[in-house]
Amino acid sequence: MTFAPDTVVNRSAAHSPMAVSQTEVAVEIIGMHKWYGDFHVLRDINLRVMRGERIVIAGPSGSGKSTLIRCINRLEEHQKGQIIVNGTELTSDIKRIDEVRREVGMVFQHFNLFPHLTILQNLTLAPIWVRGIPKAKAEETAMHYLRRVKIPEQANKFPGQLSGGQQQRVAIARSLCMNPQIMLFDEPTSALDPEMVKEVLEVMISLAEEGMTMLCVTHEMGFARQVANRVIFMDQGQIIEENEPEGFFSNPRHERTKLFLSQILH
């Protein structure tokens, strides 16, 4: 990451490496609306994400949180307002969409690894075909990230032979191989057995510690407390509350937030 030291401030004193830029905007969403047919899923979304921010998006199911982050790499199309990612505004222009997608990694709830390719091929596919990196170099990078997510020995297996937690770590490594500037996580631990949640969260935490800009839809409130610098609460397609984790959990202001937190924090 390239930060000029003077633009960097430490919001959370406990985690010194997690620095947020004050001048560099990673994602800017202005007055964005989205409809599915007649159904108004996202209403007047305004959000500015600075480089290095770790944002957790929480909310009840159907509140539009997944749809929101899927709009950021244009897996969903918005109908009104602006979304600007890395300075590129998302329109129907396919070139811009590809430009944004190259720089934005995404991790899905159901991993979405390619089952007909080995782990290594999963990791090298996009670098080779999208970035034009030579195969040997791409494999080297892939092994580097596999070591980082602690499963280099699985490189030549197929996704179907791995556990859920391992598959999700491969999915994260696959995104990292593209060297993205922003990572989107869409409920990355929701489909995992309880025993496997931790290994995935650990990888995400280490990513955050390296200063990756992250937007993360999750129900892991422990993760939000430890890693996020902002929590966004959504309901019925709107951002209802937005705060630092401490304030969000200890002093929720909106009634809906209070109800939600009382439901999930036993």
Add this chain to the structure above:
Amino acid sequence: MSSSSFVRQEIAPAEAPPSSNAGAGAWVRKNLFATPQDTILTLLGIAFLLWAVPPVFNFVVGHAVGPGGTVDECRAQDAGACWAYISARISFFIYGFYPIDQFWRPNIVMLGGAALLIPLMAPKLPFKRLNALLFFIVFPVVSYILLAGGAFGLESVPTERWGGLLVTLIISLVGIICSIPLGILLALGRQSKLPIIKTFCVAFIELWRAVPLITVLFMASIMLPLFVPQGVTVDKLLRALVAVTLFEAAYLAEVVRGGLQALPRGQYEAGDSLGLKYWQRMGLIILPQALKHVIPGIVNSFIALFKDTTLVSIVGIFDLLNTIQAGTSDINWSAPNQAITGYVFAAAVYWVFCFSMSRYSIFMERRLNTGHKR
């Protein structure tokens, strides 16, 4: 006070299964005589085999006249199949009316095709790219020049004189190989977001699927010449080839579409989110999986196509079945079982090809299975 808590101290060892669960006796009991109904079905099955097998065996082998036999033996009272007739006319069944002194040309084509196709289908053999290039590009050109002649000092042999198994294989192979890319393109086009492409593909597929192959062949060979300007002639065999290919492509498109729809949306999204372009996503992620899912359906269509090539006889092309049909009027070999023998032979040849395709498809399915369905 008794406690309900329990902790296992040692692992229970694995034991051999009880004897009633293993061995031939257990197999017979389990598969043939498990219930009274099973017993009755087993006995009925045995009775049917006793009734059906001996006469069939006697016809095909027992009382049959072997390849070296004479026509008089075939005319005998209780003679079975007249294999002598088949062996006497075999060149007609393989080459049709192709000039006898030029048989080496189709021979080279058929042997060359087999020599290129077999290594192409065996996954372990190397040089796949070169092999594919030779088979899909060089082989068709060389074959056409060899078979049709009229160049390089080769005697010209018009396609009307091609026939028998040669023509059956040509129509099937060309139909199969050309319809795959066309069918895939149609299936992708049918999913396109562009209305023009989508409408064209839907219209094409629905039109061809709604018309019987016989009608298509009739149109191609009788109606089409009426529409083209005078003096322009398109070869009859070529017209049949085009008709069969387009017909098959429409069917394949629907099979492939089934595979495309069976893929979870996440596969498309994963490709998108990595920044892959449309053709990269399709070629690297979607189609390899979709086609693998529909191998049984694709091979099913190919088997149907192989047998449907017999319909070209209706427009006067002498394929294998048509030559055998024509052979029955050969009075030199007229015998009670002449026609039946011919048809049994035809059935056997079709069966060998179709069964091979079926086995190969099963082999490929197993080989391509990467165990992602757990």
